[in-house]
Amino acid sequence: MDGGGNITTEGMTLDFAGQDHHWWREALVRQFGGAPYTDDYKTVTYDDQAGVDALKFYTDLQTKEKVGMAGFMDEGQAAFRAGLAGMTIDGTFRLGSFASNSFKWGVTELPANADGVRSNYASYFANCIGASATGEKLEASEKFLKYVSSPEAMQIWLKVVGELPARKAVALTDDNVADPIYGPFLKGLAYAHTTQFVDEAGQRQTAIDMVNRVLINGDDPKASLDEAAKQEQAIIDDAAQ
Numbered sequence: 001m002d003g004g005g006n007i008t009t010e011g012m013t014l015d016f017a018g019q020d021h022h023w024w025r026e027a028l029v030r031q032f033g034g035a036p037y038t039d040d041y042k043t044v045t046y047d048d049q050a051g052v053d054a055l056k057f058y059t060d061l062q063t064k065e066k067v068g069m070a071g072f073m074d075e076g077q078a079a080f081r082a083g084l085a086g087m088t089i090d091g092t093f094r095l096g097s098f099a100s101n102s103f104k105w106g107v108t109e110l111p112a113n114a115d116g117v118r119s120n121y122a123s124y125f126a127n128c129i130g131a132s133a134t135g136e137k138l139e140a141s142e143k144f145l146k147y148v149s150s151p152e153a154m155q156i157w158l159k160v161v162g163e164l165p166a167r168k169a170v171a172l173t174d175d176n177v178a179d180p181i182y183g184p185f186l187k188g189l190a191y192a193h194t195t196q197f198v199d200e201a202g203q204r205q206t207a208i209d210m211v212n213r214v215l216i217n218g219d220d221p222k223a224s225l226d227e228a229a230k231q232e233q234a235i236i237d238d239a240a241q
Contacts, residue, residue, distance in 0.1 A: 011067040013076030013088040020058070020076075021207040022121035023089050023110070026193045028054035031113040041196035042236060047229035055221045059214045070215055080105075091123070092185050095162025107184045122192035124166065158182065164189075198239035206231045 002008050014020065025036045025046070034050025037043060046054075061067050072079050077094055079085035083103050089110070098105065112118045127148055129141045147153050154165035158176070164185060165171040176182045197203050210228035213219040 007069045011086045013085045014068040014070045015076030026121040027119040030119040044229045044233045092162045109184045120188040120192035
């Protein structure tokens with residue numbers, strides 16, 4: 001802290017709008033003994049004691065443990081890149097930009113809980129050809145798609161950007177698994193879950209609002225969690241109609 005009480009460095013970034021909402025949803029809730037949704041992802045189930053405990057664990061990092069501050073330098077990745085945060089939770093897509101960090105840094109798997117339970121979040125992206133593409137544009141698109149989905153292009157993308165290859169044969173090579181940067185991400189896939197969002201932006205916002213009610217308004221974690229679950233269930237139900 002500086003003389004005015006403003007945070008100048010933090011032990012860990014807190015960025016729920018970034019990757020922390022995934023960490024809370026698919027990792028912390030499960031490590032506290034619950035599940036964020038039913039197996040078909042059509043019903044919210046984090047509105048129980050496990051969800052409350054997971055939320056309180058997260059918000060306590062700021063309100064009780066004082067290891068970080070939401071909004072410090074706007075984004076968690078910015079604070080880490082500036083060397084003003086000791087740890088950050090982020091995806092492989094950030095590795096390319098972290099490569100220019102002026103300090104030594106490393107990657108490790110998310111920690112297990114006291115019982116050894118591990119959980120992680122995994123997402124994926126798809127390159128598609130628009131239905132309106134015809135003629136030369138369609139031919140060019142098919143040629144490009146064939147290349148970007150090739151083992152050669154995936155390995156280049158891994159080295160330059162950091163995102164893991166979609167092809168297991170490309171990703172799970174001995175060199176990649178043993179790599180100190182890529183390896184921990186690859187190991188985390190073994191126990192990862194992919195949230196089946198119906199409205200990723202809307203569902204993420206309910207989680208952001210949930211945390212902000214506790215951090216900014218001082219609301220009771222359970223009350224804020226219950227409100228988030230109600231709002232998110234409505235988003236899921238509306239998408240099913």
